[in-house]
Amino acid sequence: MKHAIILGTRPEIIKMSPVIRECARRNLDYFIVHTGQHYSYEMDRVFFEDLKLPLPSYNLDVGSGSHGRQTGKMLAGIEDILVKEKPDIVYVQGDTNTVLAGALAASKLQIAIGHVEAGLRSFDRAMPEETNRIVADHVSDLLFAPTADSRKLLLQEGIPEDRIFVTGNTIVDAVKSNLEIARGSDILERLHLTPKGYMLSTLHRQENVDDRGRLGSILVGLSKVYSEYRLPIVLPIHPRTKKNIGEFGLVIPDGIRLIDPAGFMDFLMLEANACMALTDSGGVQEECCILGVPCVTLRENTERPETVQVGANVLAGYKSDDILAAARAMTGKKSDWVNPFGDGHASGKILDAAIDRYGK
Ligand code: UD1
Numbered sequence: 280m281k282h283a284i285i286l287g288t289r290p291e292i293i294k295m296s297p298v299i300r301e302c303a304r305r306n307l308d309y310f311i312v313h314t315g316q317h318y319s320y321e322m323d324r325v326f327f328e329d330l331k332l333p334l335p336s337y338n339l340d341v342g343s344g345s346h347g348r349q350t351g352k353m354l355a356g357i358e359d360i361l362v363k364e365k366p367d368i369v370y371v372q373g374d375t376n377t378v379l380a381g382a383l384a385a386s387k388l389q390i391a392i393g394h395v396e397a398g399l400r401s402f403d404r405a406m407p408e409e410t411n412r413i414v415a416d417h418v419s420d421l422l423f424a425p426t427a428d429s430r431k432l433l434l435q436e437g438i439p440e441d442r443i444f445v446t447g448n449t450i451v452d453a454v455k456s457n458l459e460i461a462r463g464s465d466i467l468e469r470l471h472l473t474p475k476g477y478m479l480s481t482l483h484r485q486e487n488v489d490d491r492g493r494l495g496s497i498l499v500g501l502s503k504v505y506s507e508y509r510l511p512i513v514l515p516i517h518p519r520t521k522k523n524i525g526e527f528g529l530v531i532p533d534g535i536r537l538i539d540p541a542g543f544m545d546f547l548m549l550e551a552n553a554c555m556a557l558t559d560s561g562g563v564q565e566e567c568c569i570l571g572v573p574c575v576t577l578r579e580n581t582e583r584p585e586t587v588q589v590g591a592n593v594l595a596g597y598k599s600d601d602i603l604a605a606a607r608a609m610t611g612k613k614s615d616w617v618n619p620f621g622d623g624h625a626s627g628k629i630l631d632a633a634i635d636r637y638g639k
């Protein structure tokens with residue numbers, strides 16, 4: 280049985296890494312296709328190095344572009360590879376344009392699709408990822424839902440029960456297997472930070488950072504948080520956000536320390552030692568929940584409601600006073616919640632299910 284793993288962005292590399300390592304451990308016949316959606320060293324290659332992953336067999340180098348152009352280029356490129364390689368199953372992870380293209384290409388060729396992290400919904404179609412998730416779920420043959428709640432959402436949308444597997448989220452596998460290694464990172468020393476003596480922020484959602492008003496309001500919100508707590512806010516800056524701050528002519532307020540995007544080990548250390556995270560990232564909401572770090576989500580909704588339900592996360596939106604209020608609400612929060620995303624064996628369960636269904 281031949282397994283194809285399609286990925287293209289930072290979170291997909293990280294969340295697919297446990298599946299890739301499990302394929303290698305089991306000596307399976309597999310190959311990796313990289314679409315090239317992310318290509319800067321610190322958004323791409325650093326994760327292959329940090330996570331000691333084999334390099335992809337193919338890189339489509341599609342680069343950046345409008346949604347349609349970028350997805351179209353990937354669709355054509357992935358189709359050529361799948362026709363040549365004839366895998367028995369294609370795995371995609373999450374909700375990016377890479378996922379949409381990978382799932383559509385495989386679906387048109389009638390190759391089985393396994394969607395890792397299926398059944399997440401923000402119920403917000405203004406978010407480009409929501410369309411990608413819905414389409415990927417509905418053309419997939421195996422849907423690997425991280426939680427029982429995601430499974431329920433899929434059933435409500437009419438997905439047959441025998442396609443859905445509750446596996447946990449592979450991010451738990453990735454955090455568990457890398458946390459000890461990450462403790463070797465010297466990022467805190469390099470940045471002159473002390474454990475719990477700073478906050479961590481990330482920002483990159485299209486709906487937040489492509490809008491001057493929203494991005495400006497979030498920066499003001501972070502500065503209000505700094506004024507109240509006087510703890511530095513470390514912000515590894517996503518290239519999209521960096522570009523927009525420059526184009527909009529926004530000024531970085533005092534107390535916010537911009538750094539380049541961090542590698543996974545450095546970032547895990549920054550997360551684990553932060554007293555709070557303020558973010559619009561999906562993965563960071565999950566990781567904070569797993570690591571016991573209170574999280575303020577700079578969005579009005581989340582497709583990870585489990586983090587809010589267990590008390591690890593609160594939705595703040597983008598208005599500056601709401602961000603400060605949310606930070607106050609999470610200050611001193613006892614992090615005794617239970618991680619809802621599984622036991623760290625998701626990748627094994629995913630491969631077991633695929634081999635059981637399609638193995639020869
Ligand atoms: C993409 C995903 C988003 C995911 C995020 C993870 C979609 C629709 N969006 O958003 O769901 O949360 O990745 O980080 O698939 N750029 C670089 N170097 C890179 C990559 C991007 O400089 O390696 C810059 C370019 O200016 C580009 C912009 O970032 O135009 C946005 O990149 P893109 O991949 O389109 O979207 P992301 O915001 O990264």
Ligand code: UDP
Binds near residue numbers: 289541561566
């Ligand atoms: N991450 C990282 N370095 C950074 C910021 C994030 O390694 O500077 C990791 C983080 O640990 C998480 C993933 O990137 O696993 C989240 O990616 P991102 O926020 O770009 O996308 P999302 O999860 O929102 O799709």
